[in-house]
Amino acid sequence: MIDCVENRLLTSRRGLLLGGASFAAWAYLPKFARAADGRDPRLIVVILRGALDGLSTVAPVGDPDYAGLHGSIALAADGAHPAIMLDPFFALHPSMPEFARMYRDRHAAVIHAVATPYRDRSHFDGQDVLESGYAGPGRVQSGWLNRALEALPRGERVSSGLAVGPTTPLVLRGNAPTVGWAPVALPQADDDTAMRLADLYRHRDPALAAALSQGLQLEKAANGDDMKRKPGNQVVQMRQVARGAAKLMAADDGPRIAALAFDGWDTHANEGGPVGRLAFLLGGLDGALAEFESGLADRWRDTVVVVATEFGRTARINGTDGTDHGTGTIALLAGGAVKGGRVISDWPGLKLANLYEGRDLKPTTDLRSVIKGVLQGQFGLSDRVLAETVFPDSASARPMKGLVA
Amino acid sequence: MARDSQAALVALNRFGFGARGGASGDLINAASDPRGFVKAELARPNGVLLEAPGLQSTPQLGQAVFAYQDQVKQAREAAKAAAPAEAPQPAPADQKPGLRRNLSLNAVATEIAGQMTEAKPADTAAKPEMMQPGAAAPPAAKPAPQPLNVIQKTFRAEALARLQRATLVECGFTERLVVFWSNHFCISASKGELARIWAGAFEREAIRPHVLGRFADMLKAVEQHPAMLFFLDNQQSLGPDSRAGQNRKRGLNENLAREIMELHTLGVGGGYTQEDVTSLARIITGWTFAGRQGQLGTPGSFVFNTNAHQPGPQVLLGKTYEPAGLAQGEAALADIARHPSTANFIVTKFVRHFVADDPPPALVARLRDVFVRTDGDLKALATALVDSDEAWKAPLTKMRSPYDFLIASGRLLARVPEDPGAYLNNLNLLGQPLWSPAGPNGFPDTSAAWAAPEGIKLRLDIAAQMGARLGNNIDPLDLLEFAAADAASVETRKTIERAESRQQALALLLMSPEMQRR
Numbered sequence: 059m060i061d062c063v064e065n066r067l068l069t070s071r072r073g074l075l076l077g078g079a080s081f082a083a084w085a086y087l088p089k090f091a092r093a094a095d096g097r098d099p100r101l102i103v104v105i106l107r108g109a110l111d112g113l114s115t116v117a118p119v120g121d122p123d124y125a126g127l128h129g130s131i132a133l134a135a136d137g138a139h140p141a142i143m144l145d146p147f148f149a150l151h152p153s154m155p156e157f158a159r160m161y162r163d164r165h166a167a168v169i170h171a172v173a174t175p176y177r178d179r180s181h182f183d184g185q186d187v188l189e190s191g192y193a194g195p196g197r198v199q200s201g202w203l204n205r206a207l208e209a210l211p212r213g214e215r216v217s218s219g220l221a222v223g224p225t226t227p228l229v230l231r232g233n234a235p236t237v238g239w240a241p242v243a244l245p246q247a248d249d250d251t252a253m254r255l256a257d258l259y260r261h262r263d264p265a266l267a268a269a270l271s272q273g274l275q276l277e278k279a280a281n282g283d284d285m286k287r288k289p290g291n292q293v294v295q296m297r298q299v300a301r302g303a304a305k306l307m308a309a310d311d312g313p314r315i316a317a318l319a320f321d322g323w324d325t326h327a328n329e330g331g332p333v334g335r336l337a338f339l340l341g342g343l344d345g346a347l348a349e350f351e352s353g354l355a356d357r358w359r360d361t362v363v364v365v366a367t368e369f370g371r372t373a374r375i376n377g378t379d380g381t382d383h384g385t386g387t388i389a390l391l392a393g394g395a396v397k398g399g400r401v402i403s404d405w406p407g408l409k410l411a412n413l414y415e416g417r418d419l420k421p422t423t424d425l426r427s428v429i430k431g432v433l434q435g436q437f438g439l440s441d442r443v444l445a446e447t448v449f450p451d452s453a454s455a456r457p458m459k460g461l462v463a
Numbered sequence: 464m465a466r467d468s469q470a471a472l473v474a475l476n477r478f479g480f481g482a483r484g485g486a487s488g489d490l491i492n493a494a495s496d497p498r499g500f501v502k503a504e505l506a507r508p509n510g511v512l513l514e515a516p517g518l519q520s521t522p523q524l525g526q527a528v529f530a531y532q533d534q535v536k537q538a539r540e541a542a543k544a545a546a547p548a549e550a551p552q553p554a555p556a557d558q559k560p561g562l563r564r565n566l567s568l569n570a571v572a573t574e575i576a577g578q579m580t581e582a583k584p585a586d587t588a589a590k591p592e593m594m595q596p597g598a599a600a601p602p603a604a605k606p607a608p609q610p611l612n613v614i615q616k617t618f619r620a621e622a623l624a625r626l627q628r629a630t631l632v633e634c635g636f637t638e639r640l641v642v643f644w645s646n647h648f649c650i651s652a653s654k655g656e657l658a659r660i661w662a663g664a665f666e667r668e669a670i671r672p673h674v675l676g677r678f679a680d681m682l683k684a685v686e687q688h689p690a691m692l693f694f695l696d697n698q699q700s701l702g703p704d705s706r707a708g709q710n711r712k713r714g715l716n717e718n719l720a721r722e723i724m725e726l727h728t729l730g731v732g733g734g735y736t737q738e739d740v741t742s743l744a745r746i747i748t749g750w751t752f753a754g755r756q757g758q759l760g761t762p763g764s765f766v767f768n769t770n771a772h773q774p775g776p777q778v779l780l781g782k783t784y785e786p787a788g789l790a791q792g793e794a795a796l797a798d799i800a801r802h803p804s805t806a807n808f809i810v811t812k813f814v815r816h817f818v819a820d821d822p823p824p825a826l827v828a829r830l831r832d833v834f835v836r837t838d839g840d841l842k843a844l845a846t847a848l849v850d851s852d853e854a855w856k857a858p859l860t861k862m863r864s865p866y867d868f869l870i871a872s873g874r875l876l877a878r879v880p881e882d883p884g885a886y887l888n889n890l891n892l893l894g895q896p897l898w899s900p901a902g903p904n905g906f907p908d909t910s911a912a913w914a915a916p917e918g919i920k921l922r923l924d925i926a927a928q929m930g931a932r933l934g935n936n937i938d939p940l941d942l943l944e945f946a947a948a949d950a951a952s953v954e955t956r957k958t959i960e961r962a963e964s965r966q967q968a969l970a971l972l973l974m975s976p977e978m979q980r981r
Contacts, residue, residue: 107964107966108962108963108964109963153724179962180960181961181962181964182938182939182964182965182968185964185965197938212642214784223929223931223934224928224932225931225932225933225934225936227935228935246923246924246927247923247924247926247927247970248927250963250967251923251930251967251970251971252923252926253960254958254967254971255923255958255970255971255974257958258954258958258971258975261974262954262955262975262976263979263980265910265914265977266914266919266976266979267920269914269915269916269918270916270919270920270923271916272915272916273915273918273919273920273921273923274920275914275916276916276917276920315931319964321963321964321967322963323963324963370918434715453538
């Protein structure tokens, strides 16, 4: 509401647009070029909001307890929609063929059983920790990526860190200036939000419940696909966002660092296995990674994309074919600069005794180590800056070596 | 006094525009003295008036339209003369939405005053700054938007002043009263250029000064305002036996007279006949405004045109009104304002707006007595409403109108509008275009009208968009505290706590029954 573009208003209800780009001189930041090899590295941080089920994305099919815990939604190497074997133990969700290709080309890697230091189950706090880079939810107003930007060595000046989407995510907020870009057509309220609201109305306000459910049905009818899930919509949007960001970042004087967020990963019910809701979202993420690759073109070889989420989901499925808030999950790396073709994991096992609080995949790797490793590999930030400034009080989480080629 | 969050919700949502976020402390203040919180605004002298730099009077605005229309005409003729083959430049449509963003009220005002040629489109305060993929250089902007004409600028400035006031006031009761009366005595800005430029001035001049005054005074101010006379065509109505009527072979237009009785005072079934309508129409012939030539007075001002006035006595509602020029109509309006049907019609509508679609009969009866006893003292009426137990006990089942919803959201998010564009768009989208109802009966005022399926889905889309833009920076649970505190339902609290992102939590909060019902 606050910032729509007025002119497109009456053409359609998709006129609920976000204020397209307004042009202004933007601030400049140093370009960091590694003197030794002339590389001009780029980093893209993708945050999956809602807590991704790592065990459904990169499934430990070799773990004897996996299939039983994940039940009806467990992936398998055989069947109608076989998962893609990454190694003899881990298999990738079948809706991620692009990532699988990058992995085979050794330009993608998985880090499994990973988590931030956060051990509770609130999305907001979990996202705070993930993005602020602090060990606990402290409501600081700066993020680790912004502080990393501030710490970069001076160099030729290029445009600032890029926040993709209507607002700057916390991870990129702070003293270092940023620029923003959002695709003009913002999505309507997504199905997940609509369903949550419908549920609230059902309990609290039957009249509004009836109106909303009719409104949603009208919407679906208008879209011409009856009661089916709208394929496309969100997937198309993820690709569109990635395409725009890649184009900006590919420019010689474009931003070297970007952050964006994809919503909708809170799969409490009807999560689906090789097909279904999570599959749909993962397909969107996969498409976005492919867009980054093609959009960055020659620059892809100097690029790392980090995909991370605030926490994982329970190892065992719940009573509604979904998973509840958990702890350990995965992080994904993709890009020409990634030393890939590996699933990096100190696998804790899924025996009941090995689960965190008897529920979740136990984290054995600190996500901060992964991110520090990427920041160091790409930009050469020192251990000390990483431990004190970028991720305060994180000396115990040593940068993971050898992630970047 | 013990805190009563439920009463605070009534104070803020039923009577006002909802709690403001940030450090306002609205909910706490309302909870500690709910009635006092609401009534405080009634005591503020001149608190209802709206003055902002650059807002002009009805005659000034009328002259601006006349001058603008002359310019367009001249430009068209010049273009025709210069290049007869070429299509003439079309005059800017009445409601062509402008592209310009981020105009502050003062900027708009300055523009109107002609001291500034162009506003800068970029919001330099915005963080982060926006860029475009593929843009070679930062300033490579889109083609310059067509500049707004004086009518569009005025409409936006008037809208912005009203939106800012509604966002900033403490409780919002008096602003809600303004909206109520403005909708009761509505005009539509879509009637034409004069109506559009006058819409805000009409409310400032005819409604606001009387919201806490007497009904009869508001009635007279409204029916003599050029905007109303234009909207309901009374400037065209000629007494058949008047000099103008005889010369021009034109006659009565009953439109305004009918709506005065049907919609403004007595109500359908209020005891008037067709003969009364015709009679009142004759009585108010000559009520018009001075045109661009200014033959009758200052262009754009209300004037009584004796030449158009039907001579002779008229019988209205059983009473004979002797010929007295303008005073004949003023006497008739004064009597209609005091008619028992008027008291009944007005009070019922008033209670329906604030309390329930089916107004409690005992409350209506009591307020009707107040209205009659005080000779239509609207401050006494508002006070009696706040003093009634029914208004505090009735469950919060009314649906917020789109305007209420958008204002309440802006208040909760502590966002003072800098530009009216987004609000105007969303009001259009949700079926309540500002100052532009479909008919002279105004926008509907029942829950059913605003809880329609399409409307709810659209609100959800808007709420999701607000969530996407603003959710990042807020703590949704803090906001729930500001909005409802412990009057929030367990389900709403849980829904917000469990949202997967702050953005989603904000969308769900704005759509919660606590924010949709009043």
